[in-house]
Amino acid sequence: MSKVAIGARTLLYPLPAVLVGADVDGKPNFSAYAWCGIANSSPPMLSVSFQHKRHTLKGIKQNGTFSVNIPSIELVKETDYCGIVSGRDTDKVADCRFNIFYGKLGNAPLISECPVNIECRVLHILNLGSHEMVVAQIEEIHATDSCLTGGAPDANKIKPFLWAMPPVNQYCAFGKPIGEAFSIGKQLKA
Amino acid sequence: MSKVAIGARTLLYPLPAVLVGADVDGKPNFSAYAWCGIANSSPPMLSVSFQHKRHTLKGIKQNGTFSVNIPSIELVKETDYCGIVSGRDTDKVADCRFNIFYGKLGNAPLISECPVNIECRVLHILNLGSHEMVVAQIEEIHATDSCLTGGAPDANKIKPFLWAMPPVNQYCAFGKPIGEAFSIGKQLKA
Secondary structure, three states, X not given: OOEEEOOOOOOOOOEEOEEEEEEEOOEEEEEEEOOEEEEEOOOOEEEEEEEOXXXXXXXXXXXXXXXXXXXXXXXXXXXXXXXXXXXXOOOHXXXXXXXXXXXXXXXXXXXXXXXXXXXXXXXXXXXXXXXXXXXXXXXXXXXXXXXXXXXXXXHHHHOOEXXXXXXXXXXXXXXXXXXXXXXXXXXXXX | OOEEEOOOOXXXXXXXXXXXXXXXXXEEEEEEEOOEEEEEOXXXXXEEEEEOOOHHHHHHHHHOEEEEEEOOHXXXXXXXXXXXXXXXXXXXXXXXXXXXXXXXXXXXXXXOOOOEEEEEEEEEEEEOOOEEEEEEEEEEEEEEHHHEEOOEEOHHHHOOEEEEOOOOOEEEEEEEXXXXXXXXXXXXXX
């Protein structure tokens, strides 16, 4: 098992591919992001990092709110498209034929077609260099009812996907189960 | 497409299942974490959120360094085990038969058996409530040479996995490719 030092770089598996939305100058805009994760459990928080120039970030700073929408594998084209073009140049909502709704926060746009929609309120913004990391409280979550099992969002029904970075550079579906969490490790405990 | 408000909670897909390591009182310890993500591109940074009481966090504060180790699907039992038990009660390195090495930082323990090992230096710690979010600079990455393609870490060879939270509550392998990133969306652009 020979190791090679490959230098400092952004690398993590798995990486999400989510659609982050904000009203920018009063108009809903969405872009695809992979630099995000859960930040806190109680109260629930997540973080998303944005390049300074990003159009969505402008709207987040205008409103102090944004949304994280989890696309299903059926929306892979739309997700990728939202990461390729800028809301400065085109109306991505129209281009993707998204239906938009608003929830508890009132000004965080949500995509009906995405099975999970997370409403977020900004708490902290850290300027880290190339990116600003926005830490936000999760204020409400909306889910498509057909994607729930016993009231909880079910990944088997949501069919979310991930981004496997280059050299693979593919969006991938979730694969086969390899073990039950907080359980399979007990075999080692014995 | 009827929507249901399911309340604020921690929810995101995909979620990682990585082994975060630190020397605690001079002894290497590892635990499984899902609350982590990339935070910045240049310089490269990531964040991991820890409950205050976590043994690994004690070591991170002692040294200002830690590691993020990406396990392959062959290590799912060991990964889960490291999330179930505490380093206060047992020597997880011995229990999992991990071989440990050190890299550039000198005191961030790395697991040989994990195909990717990320050395991190602490920059910021945010107390967010239940968790402290540690933002860290990625200082060096080590990879098992058989997991590289053209010098870059290749997810098809690394075989990382993800955690699909309850009600699924399974670790899952990466699944089938559903589209090329920064490319498949161009079909919508036309």
